[in-house]
Amino acid sequence: MALQRVEFIETKIDAVRDCPGTKNHICCGYKTIDLIEGCPLSCSYCILKHYIKSDVIKVNRNIDHVINQVDSIIENDKSHIWRFGTGELSDSLVFDRRYGLNRPLIEYFGEKKRALLELKSKWAQIDHLIPFLNRFTIISFSLSPQAIIEKEEKRSSPLYKRLKAAKKAQDRGCFIGLHLDPIIIYEGFEKDYYYLVEDIGRILDLDRVIWISLGLLRFPSRMMDTFIKEKRRNLLYGEFIRGEDGKYRYLKSERIRVYKMLYDLLKNKNNGLFIYLCMERQDVWRESIGLTIEDTEALTGLFDKRIRYLYGGEL
Amino acid sequence: MYRQRYYFEYIPIEDIVTQDRTFCLSYPLFDDILTESIRRFGIIQPIIVFDSEPYIVITGFKRLESALSLGFEEIPCIIRQVGQMDALLIAVNDNLTRGFNIVEKAHCVDKMMQLGFSMEEVYDLMGRIGLGRHESVVKSLIGLSWAETELKDFVLRHRLSMKNIDYLLWFDPNEREKIIAYLSGISFTDSLLREILEMLSLTKLKKGSLPEGELEGAKDAFEIRKRLKRYVNPGISSLDGEFKKLKESCGFPKNIDIKVDPFFEKEYIDIIIKADSLDKVRDGLKKIEGAIEKGYMEGIFGLTKSRIHRDED
């Protein structure tokens, strides 16, 4: 695990994109903001290292240009309440205390009041941001059982710190997002995920959780070699197939079983939770959580409804 | 250009430390054709040895090996006074024009690393002998260089790719020995071997040992692959079994077929009627109708839509 160097760049290239999605799987209509390219947390399953070959983590300092792009999307396309996130090519918070990258974005979304910014992270340092947070920023944490954090997300914050940081954001009046992604099938994972949901229910105010995503482990085929080479027993424990997009994913019946299990556990904690599947097929949606979602447009519509329900006329 | 003349002299083989392989890059050492040529014509090109007592060979290990097997008592040698790093470079360059096999390339890299050449120098040579300049390649080559002769021979006999060499190195020597023994009598392509090795390593990771029962008595590599697939993908295998049973129950004639996604990922199925007349189409549709009424088609959709688990829940 080599340490990477951080390099600042001033670029005018398009930093705002539609989440790339994947063939025959339903996407949630998310917009990604590429502020940082590369991540020092080095999770074992992270696909970034296979896409970004450089040892350098690039940080885009041209925030004004980025904000202009976000603004033009919000102004020109009013068909949905857009959700933007900076956690696609990196972790949203890992560099934030040091470089203060998110503050101008948080302030922009707070003033604009027309869209949401999601800061998605496994790094539980948000104290420096607390005074600046507003309702239009969603602080989100990816959550895994502590056993997985210790083995596969070694450099990131422990579970209790992530949950504590999420609670702080809630106490400040923000909605938070939770991402159980990647969900990993390993020996005894059901029990660990059961306790994870228990912790979520115990520590967080579930009425202030705007969304929870569920996404089982999936990875491009060339990562199989890496996992084998690194003897990633946890990651390889389940039964994999090649999906229509060429990626490895768990067998469909297993995916349905696990999604259903987690969906039921979470809904038992709070029936009002908004739970969605990340990059899943229509039939998996239907069989696991009983929803018929035709396409990305339909799912984006559900997000709109959820946001309107929580924000009323504010957005 | 400065040129130095070297003279050779005949040295008794007993004055040479024949087992010192510090600079030996060649693999395998014994070469029938070379031995036959030496038997007929003698050693035309002298070997190079260190000016030490006893002499240590820098280059010419194969010739020495042939000479020994032919019972020669002395051998033509050029005696050189050089440092260890220069000696290795002489050995490398002496062999460069004939081309190295992958094991010899591994020896080159390993010995350069051992003698303290810089990474840049190692990468430079790797580039010249057609290897990718990457840390992971260096690691694999060092592994191969130190591997047992069974693996080296297997690698050369089947001209294995670096990927498959990596897979084999991943196992411990005992397991490797078993895998090589199982695969020795059969032929396979590099990609088929890769599939087999990937499944073997997956099984090893999940279950802690090799699925030896799956390898025993297999008549060819395809059978090994089939058996391992069943072992590594029990879910798919059982779905496949169910599908075959249902298809059989449909009792379709040869011109009607049903195809599903081999991974049971896509929910739709293909129903094929091969027909050269309207009657055959009508007949085909009637048969499909019958299978629907008996619930077999519903059963097949149950498999592609993974309904079995839900119903059992």
Ligand code: SF4
């Ligand atoms: S935190 Fe996210 S981006 Fe960073 S290494 Fe882990 S998975 Fe990759």
